[in-house]
Amino acid sequence: MHQTCSPLVDELMFQIEQFVPDSIELDAARNLTRLCSDVMSCFGKTNCLEAQRNKETYTQKCQKLDFKNYGMHKCMPYFYKMAYNQENSCASKYDFFTNDLKTKRIAFTSGKQCLLEIVSVKCSKKTMAYLNDYYDNFVNILTTPPNNTRCTSAYDGLTSIQCMPILKKTSEIFTTTEDYSALNGLSAVKLCESARDCMKNSCVYSLKTVQNMDSACINFRKATFQQCYYSILTSTEDYSKYKCVKDIIAKNKTAKFTDDKACMKSVMTGECSNVSAEGFDAEWDNRSNFGQPL
Incomplete structure (x- = not known):
């Protein structure tokens, strides 16, 4: 199975090396997102331990890649700052700062329009495109702890940004x-x-x-x-x-x-x-x- 997925992994690694996250164009970022999806789908077609480990590895790698490519690592500190200070009245309606993952999922799902309204003021067009195109995936990342304990995932980064x-x-x-x-x-x-x-x-x-x-x-x-x-x-x-x-x-x-x-x-x-x-x-x-x- 690893051999079957190798061409996709090689293509993904090659494409990643072609771009700098802060300056990558939206179309190129979307192409990398699609490649990531293909890699994870390939590894997900079998339940063997090695394939599942590879899927987890590339899932976390791609989540972090997306966050950098679309500027989410710059946008989320701004969102949490504005939401905490309630500089936008809609923020008080949702429990964005809860540590309970079930409650957090409900808050970010029902509060989607509020979040988009807040970040639209300052966050980039790439960030807005990511949130509009992949919002459900964003909520999954935000509310699903990784299986490993290395503390390097996008989820781990978001939990620390929330505290700022x-x-x-x-x-x-x-x-x-x-x-x-x-x-x-x-x-x-x-x-x-x-x-x-x-x-x-x-x-x-x-x-x-x-x-x-x-x-x-x-x-x-x-x-x-x-x-x-x-x-x-x-x-x-x-x-x-x-x-x-x-x-x-x-x-x-x-x-x-x-x-x-x-x-x-x-x-x-x-x-x-x-x-x-x-x-x-x-x-x-x-x-x-x-x-x-x-």
């Missing part, structure tokens, strides 16, 4: 000296954890890098919780707008609502955008280790 705008926002938070505020409807802490989860889902980021981000998020959550806790503890503000505060004072005028876990949960999550109900219990139980106020 989230990491950029997280970096901005870590480097600012201002009080942390909500970004894109998410608290700064949740944004950090979102970046960590995205990195964890991508093989491009090392285990050590992910662990460092995880530690940073834990410390970040503790710091923001501690900051909010002491702010309320030392404040002279009247928090009677919260029902639990009024109820506690009504029962006992000398009682402190700051000693009541359930009430402080309501007050802190209401007053501080960076404190969420998620993880509150652990941080509350650990408050005796806070030390001095920040």
Whole structure:
């Protein structure tokens, strides 16, 4: 079977050497796509192990080749940036940043027109041609992990590109000296954890890098919780707008609502955008280790 496919493979390799991805014309890119399809089809005609391995090898090689030839490697960072910042209103309707592959397939399938609308502003004619001609194939690449673990496939590249705008926002938070505020409807802490989860889902980021981000998020959550806790503890503000505060004072005028876990949960999550109900219990139980106020 390998001998049968050899002429197609040789022709593909020869044609690849004739072009530079960034300057290849659309017709030539399409011709390479057709050649790739013929090679994969040839290897797919038999179930022998060698043929299937070759099919997988050339599938990944051709996916990466297409992404370069059609400029997808330049277009997708722009798409994710625009979608994340929701600079196009349609992006908020689709879960483009999910790590769940089934949900991602649904989002990119139903959100096809939204994606095309976003990328049409800046991405090349070749990219638009690829997305219009091979959109289903693009979604398959985006949502189908490769069988090997070499971390060199188009799928692997896309999962890392997805993280770029989230990491950029997280970096901005870590480097600012201002009080942390909500970004894109998410608290700064949740944004950090979102970046960590995205990195964890991508093989491009090392285990050590992910662990460092995880530690940073834990410390970040503790710091923001501690900051909010002491702010309320030392404040002279009247928090009677919260029902639990009024109820506690009504029962006992000398009682402190700051000693009541359930009430402080309501007050802190209401007053501080960076404190969420998620993880509150652990941080509350650990408050005796806070030390001095920040």
